[in-house]
Amino acid sequence: MLYNVFVDPFVQMADMPDLLVQVLWEGTVAGVLYALIALGFVLIFKASGVFNFAQGIMVVFAALTLVGLHEKGVPALLALAITVGVMYALAWSIERVVLRPLVNQPDIILFMATFGITYLIIGLGEFIFGGRPKAMITDQLFLPRGAIDVHMLGGRVTFQKLDIAAAVIAGLMVLLLAVFFQKTRIGRALRAVADSHKAALSVGISLNQIWVVVWFTAGLVALVTGIMWGARSDVSFGLQIIALKALPVLILGGFTSVPGAIIGGLIIGIGEKMGEFYWGPLVGGGIESWLAYLIALIFLLFRPQGLFGDKIIERI
Amino acid sequence: MSARDLPRDPVPGETLLRVDGISLAFGGVKALTDVSFDIRKGEIRAIIGPNGAGKSSMLNCINGFYQPQQGRIAYRGVERRQMRPHDAASQGIARTFQNIALFRGMSTLDNIMTGRLLKMHVPFFWQLWRHGPAMREEVEHRRVVESIIEFLEIEHIRKVPVGRLPYGLQKRVELGRALAMEPELLLLDEPMAGMNLEEKEDMCRFILDVVKQYGTTIALIEHDMGVVMDLSDRVVVLDYGRKIADGSPAEVKSDSRVIDAYLGVGH
Amino acid sequence: MFYREAGQFKTSYQDDMAVFPIRQDRIGVAIILAAACAIPPFLDNFVVGTVLVPFLVFSLAAVGLNLLTGYTGLLSLGTGAFMGVGAYACYKLTTIFPGVNILVWILVSGFFAAAIGVVFGLPSLRIKGFYLAVATLAAQFFLEWCFVRIPWLFNYNISGAIEVPNRSLFGIPVVGPNATPLTRYYAILAIVVALTWIASNIVRGRIGRMWMAVRDMDIAAELMGIRLLRAKLLAFAVSSYFCGVAGAVMMFLWYGGGEAKDAFSINLSFTILFMVIIGGLGSLTGAFFGAALLHLVPIFLKFGLPALGFPIGGATAEHLTHIIIGALIVFFLIVEPHGLARLWATAKQKLRLWPFPY
Numbered sequence: 001m002l003y004n005v006f007v008d009p010f011v012q013m014a015d016m017p018d019l020l021v022q023v024l025w026e027g028t029v030a031g032v033l034y035a036l037i038a039l040g041f042v043l044i045f046k047a048s049g050v051f052n053f054a055q056g057i058m059v060v061f062a063a064l065t066l067v068g069l070h071e072k073g074v075p076a077l078l079a080l081a082i083t084v085g086v087m088y089a090l091a092w093s094i095e096r097v098v099l100r101p102l103v104n105q106p107d108i109i110l111f112m113a114t115f116g117i118t119y120l121i122i123g124l125g126e127f128i129f130g131g132r133p134k135a136m137i138t139d140q141l142f143l144p145r146g147a148i149d150v151h152m153l154g155g156r157v158t159f160q161k162l163d164i165a166a167a168v169i170a171g172l173m174v175l176l177l178a179v180f181f182q183k184t185r186i187g188r189a190l191r192a193v194a195d196s197h198k199a200a201l202s203v204g205i206s207l208n209q210i211w212v213v214v215w216f217t218a219g220l221v222a223l224v225t226g227i228m229w230g231a232r233s234d235v236s237f238g239l240q241i242i243a244l245k246a247l248p249v250l251i252l253g254g255f256t257s258v259p260g261a262i263i264g265g266l267i268i269g270i271g272e273k274m275g276e277f278y279w280g281p282l283v284g285g286g287i288e289s290w291l292a293y294l295i296a297l298i299f300l301l302f303r304p305q306g307l308f309g310d311k312i313i314e315r316i
Numbered sequence: 317m318s319a320r321d322l323p324r325d326p327v328p329g330e331t332l333l334r335v336d337g338i339s340l341a342f343g344g345v346k347a348l349t350d351v352s353f354d355i356r357k358g359e360i361r362a363i364i365g366p367n368g369a370g371k372s373s374m375l376n377c378i379n380g381f382y383q384p385q386q387g388r389i390a391y392r393g394v395e396r397r398q399m400r401p402h403d404a405a406s407q408g409i410a411r412t413f414q415n416i417a418l419f420r421g422m423s424t425l426d427n428i429m430t431g432r433l434l435k436m437h438v439p440f441f442w443q444l445w446r447h448g449p450a451m452r453e454e455v456e457h458r459r460v461v462e463s464i465i466e467f468l469e470i471e472h473i474r475k476v477p478v479g480r481l482p483y484g485l486q487k488r489v490e491l492g493r494a495l496a497m498e499p500e501l502l503l504l505d506e507p508m509a510g511m512n513l514e515e516k517e518d519m520c521r522f523i524l525d526v527v528k529q530y531g532t533t534i535a536l537i538e539h540d541m542g543v544v545m546d547l548s549d550r551v552v553v554l555d556y557g558r559k560i561a562d563g564s565p566a567e568v569k570s571d572s573r574v575i576d577a578y579l580g581v582g583h
Numbered sequence: 584m585f586y587r588e589a590g591q592f593k594t595s596y597q598d599d600m601a602v603f604p605i606r607q608d609r610i611g612v613a614i615i616l617a618a619a620c621a622i623p624p625f626l627d628n629f630v631v632g633t634v635l636v637p638f639l640v641f642s643l644a645a646v647g648l649n650l651l652t653g654y655t656g657l658l659s660l661g662t663g664a665f666m667g668v669g670a671y672a673c674y675k676l677t678t679i680f681p682g683v684n685i686l687v688w689i690l691v692s693g694f695f696a697a698a699i700g701v702v703f704g705l706p707s708l709r710i711k712g713f714y715l716a717v718a719t720l721a722a723q724f725f726l727e728w729c730f731v732r733i734p735w736l737f738n739y740n741i742s743g744a745i746e747v748p749n750r751s752l753f754g755i756p757v758v759g760p761n762a763t764p765l766t767r768y769y770a771i772l773a774i775v776v777a778l779t780w781i782a783s784n785i786v787r788g789r790i791g792r793m794w795m796a797v798r799d800m801d802i803a804a805e806l807m808g809i810r811l812l813r814a815k816l817l818a819f820a821v822s823s824y825f826c827g828v829a830g831a832v833m834m835f836l837w838y839g840g841g842e843a844k845d846a847f848s849i850n851l852s853f854t855i856l857f858m859v860i861i862g863g864l865g866s867l868t869g870a871f872f873g874a875a876l877l878h879l880v881p882i883f884l885k886f887g888l889p890a891l892g893f894p895i896g897g898a899t900a901e902h903l904t905h906i907i908i909g910a911l912i913v914f915f916l917i918v919e920p921h922g923l924a925r926l927w928a929t930a931k932q933k934l935r936l937w938p939f940p941y
Contacts, residue, residue, distance in 0.1 A: 051713050097913070098913055098917070101917045102916065102917060105916075105920070107712065108656075108658065108712060109916055109920055111658075111712075111713065112860055112912065112916060113912070113913055113916045113917075115853070115856070115857065115860075115912055116908075116909045116910070116911075116912030116913035116916065117909065117913065118909065119857075119905050119906070119908050119909030119912065120905075120906055120909030120910060120913070121909070122905045122909070123902050123903065123904070123905030123906030123907075123908075123909055124906060126898075126901070126902040126905065127899070127902040127903070127906065130898075131898060131901075131902070241849065244720060244849075247713075247716070247717045247720060248717060251714060251717055255713075283732070284732045286728055286731070286732060287728065289724045289727070289728055290721060290724035290725040290727075290728055293717060293718075293720050293721030293724055293725070294721055294725065296717055296721070297706060297717070297718050297721050300706060300709065300710050300714060300717075300718070301706060301709060379806060381802070381805075381806065400805070401802075401805040401806045402805055402806075402807075402808045402809060402810050404806070405805075405806060405807055405808030406808050410806075410807075411806060413803065417800050417802065417803035418799075418800070418803075419795060419796050419798075419799035419800055419803070419804075420799050420800075421795060421798065421799050421865065422792070422795050422796070422799065426792055426795070429792055430792050430793070430796045430804075430807055430809075431807065433789060433792065433793055433796075433807060433808060433809060434807075434808040436789045438789070440790065440817075443784065443785055443788045443789060443790050444781050444784055444785065445781075445784060446784035446787065446788055450788060450789075451597065453789075454596075454600065454788060454789075455595075455596045455597055455600075458596045458600070459596065462596075493807070497807070497808070
């Protein structure tokens with residue numbers, strides 16, 4: 001038993017390094033996608049202190065809008081542009097209808113309000129586009145298909161071109177966001193708001209405007225995530241449950257750290273793929289569904305503030 | 317203010333609490349450095365000092381909310397190393413807070429009833445039925461709480477959720493909650509901050525009455541010098557986390573270092 | 584007009600601490616209880632089976648979750664799984680000891696849920712808020728996995744489902760295919776009334792004040808001498824007990840068997856949580872209001888609208904339900920964060936003074 005848990009998996013890894021690389025790569029790709037969802041959370045949490053439970057459904061909604069529009073005969077690129085517009089409209093209405101009236105409420109109330117948003121968007125999406133899964137319009141968006149086989153370590157490792165594209169695009173987007181935060185006027189205002197709402201208000205930053213910008217940015221991130229994820233499987237509401245995996249990612253990386261979200265995403269992605277592949281069979285498989293939460297939970301007990309968070313000093 | 321004129325036993329009793337060489341730091345920031353003083357049974361001991369002098373941190377050390385890195389705290393002659401806040405509570409240390417820390421969703425009555433929690437022991441099984449021993453215990457403690465409510469003259473807000481009460485009344489409810497614990501040592505963190513003159517006079521009267529009626533020892537943080545000079549038996553002065561003076565109100569008032577700390581050097 | 588407390592003087596603290604200190608409230612509750620007992624025999628089996636029975640089950644679960652989330656301030660997304668623990672515990676118990684009355688086992692199965700709840704409540708000492716929500720998600724997904732992967736739990740049935748056996752009480756079938764909706768309804772009603780009464784006893788006494796203190800300001804609560812871990816674990820235990828019983832009731836007295844994995848999914852956790860939010864955090868009455876609203880809206884859309892002459896497809900009804908529930912949550916959080924229960928209390932307060940505004 002102990003051998004099966006502590007020795008055998010590592011023997012397998014050493015015996016078949018090509019398989020190990022394959023598993024690591026799969027984990028990395030899953031991790032990148034988790035990280036993208038987590039990134040959307042972090043953006044909103046930083047700027048408005050709202051823990052946006054609806055990020056997962058925003059991913060689904062964005063992808064659904066894109067595909068749905070294309071189904072109705074709109075050319076792919078135009079559909080993409082319209083979807084961007086829809087995400088802006090969504091951000092604007094959320095700010096107007098939900099956030100503005102709830103200013104100064106306790107965090108937990110805002111958190112629960114995003115449950116409401118989640119259900120609203122689920123209902124709206126189903127109402128407009130129907131509840132059935134749809135295929136992502138991969139080709140029309142010029143995303144690559146097929147795979148590259150690399151012979152290495154005495155075996156063959158397969159890299160899906162799509163996965164490579166996902167990793168590259170995710171990397172680009174993080175870079176872009178970083179530049180946006182550091183160099184632009186809005187980015188500076190954003191960081192100011194993140195530090196203190198009151199102080200930002202007092203120097204003339206419009207909170208409402210910032211919130212729209214942030215939710216819109218999170219919407220764009222959601223769109224990219226939705227395209228990538230939709231292309232790997234398909235666009236369905238089931239994705240929303242998978243998006244919950246962003247929660248353990250956030251716990252590892254901290255709620256306010258962009259690099260944290262990425263590293264946390266990779267740890268969770270790789271961790272759960274390795275766990276499933278090497279340890280899963282010991283207990284009958286399927287442990288992917290909860291392993292991420294367990295990792296986060298164990299981690300929390302030792303470091304409640306996350307990887308990059310500061311130590312919390314309680315005051316009274 | 318004529319609080320001093322009230323008849324009161326000046327008790328130069330035995331030492332209730334002794335703080336010895338306390339140092340406390342958060343990361344690199346030193347909140348307290350080598351602070352020592354004692355509190356005697358039955359006295360009103362004031363802790364004063366400019367903002368950020370470490371007064372609240374001192375109280376937090378005393379009731380176990382912060383663990384000082386160095387130094388010893390002896391309460392009732394028993395020295396302790398590590399202590400959790402609930403241990404302090406069960407040993408008879410109660411406190412109020414600078415920023416009111418009431419249970420906002422609960423009524424005045426329930427808030428003060430929480431002060432009796434440590435004295436209620438009827439097991440869970442009886443709580444399920446709310447009959448027999450559980451009900452008797454509930455009524456018995458309600459009686460005590462009602463006497464505190466009467467003492468603080470807050471009968472009319474008995475069933476109002478405290479979140480809706482004005483500031484002054486909230487402070488009074490908080491005092492009531494601490495009193496319900498029947499503490500031996502009561503720590504008051506700026507009980508009169510933000511009050512108008514009339515409310516302050518009421519609060520002073522309550523504090524003096526508490527000492528007289530219940531024989532409670534009080535450690536008091538306060539900014540209003542008039543109040544401090546009138547109420548307290550002895551004063552300890554902190555500045556930048558260090559003790560700079562200790563003695564009777566009159567002694568402290570004339571201490572040159574205290575004047576420097578309050579008015580700046582070179583006044 | 585009729586809702587006046589004038590002339591009702593309380594002569595002891597005991598009277599003042601009664602559940603319903605105002606006479607009219609006592610009469611109202613008595614009428615509701617009497618109606619709940621007397622009317623169902625005259626109702627259609629369909630109404631009893633699809634409206635009343637689920638309403639009571641949801642209410643019980645919502646009362647349970649409210650003890651944890653509303654009274655103690657600990658957010659849980661694992662309600663569905665804790666309910667599942669209750670259902671499986673009951674299934675195993677009645678399989679192993681078929682002679683013992685099923686109602687006894689339903690009540691006992693709650694203790695298993697309580698034990699599991701305590702285990703997953705342990706992290707609550709160090710983590711709060713959203714973080715705790717993640718811990719309870721771990722419970723949800725882990726337990727869901729157990730329900731599928733441990734065949735012992737469902738007696739190695741090939742279908743992987745719970746098969747509810749026939750069990751009788753005083754010769755009347757209560758559980759299983761032979762039980763009528765009406766008998767099942769009465770069995771549930773008895774359980775729900777009894778447990779709600781117990782819940783109200785707990786929250787009004789020492790334990791309830793301890794929980795609310797932890798909810799409102801945990802640091803101050805600790806300085807009052809409350810041991811946080813104990814208080815939180817007790818909340819997890821009691822809450823999970825209620826949820827466990829609700830789960831057992833759901834499987835045995837409502838579903839009558841089936842694929843438990845689907846029944847006790849994360850969606851159930853959310854449904855119960857929404858009932859608590861919309862009904863009112865920290866109010867037992869609210870739990871019933873929330874359960875009624877969230878359960879009745881879909882039924883109304885599905886059956887009520889077509890009956891009124893608005894044809895509406897099943898799928899569309901479901902989509903509309905999502906929109907309405909979402910809108911309701913947002914609406915209540917904005918307009919009345921204390922939910923339907925507070926609206927009810929405000930209405931009563933107005934009635935007390937009517938026709939005067941103050």
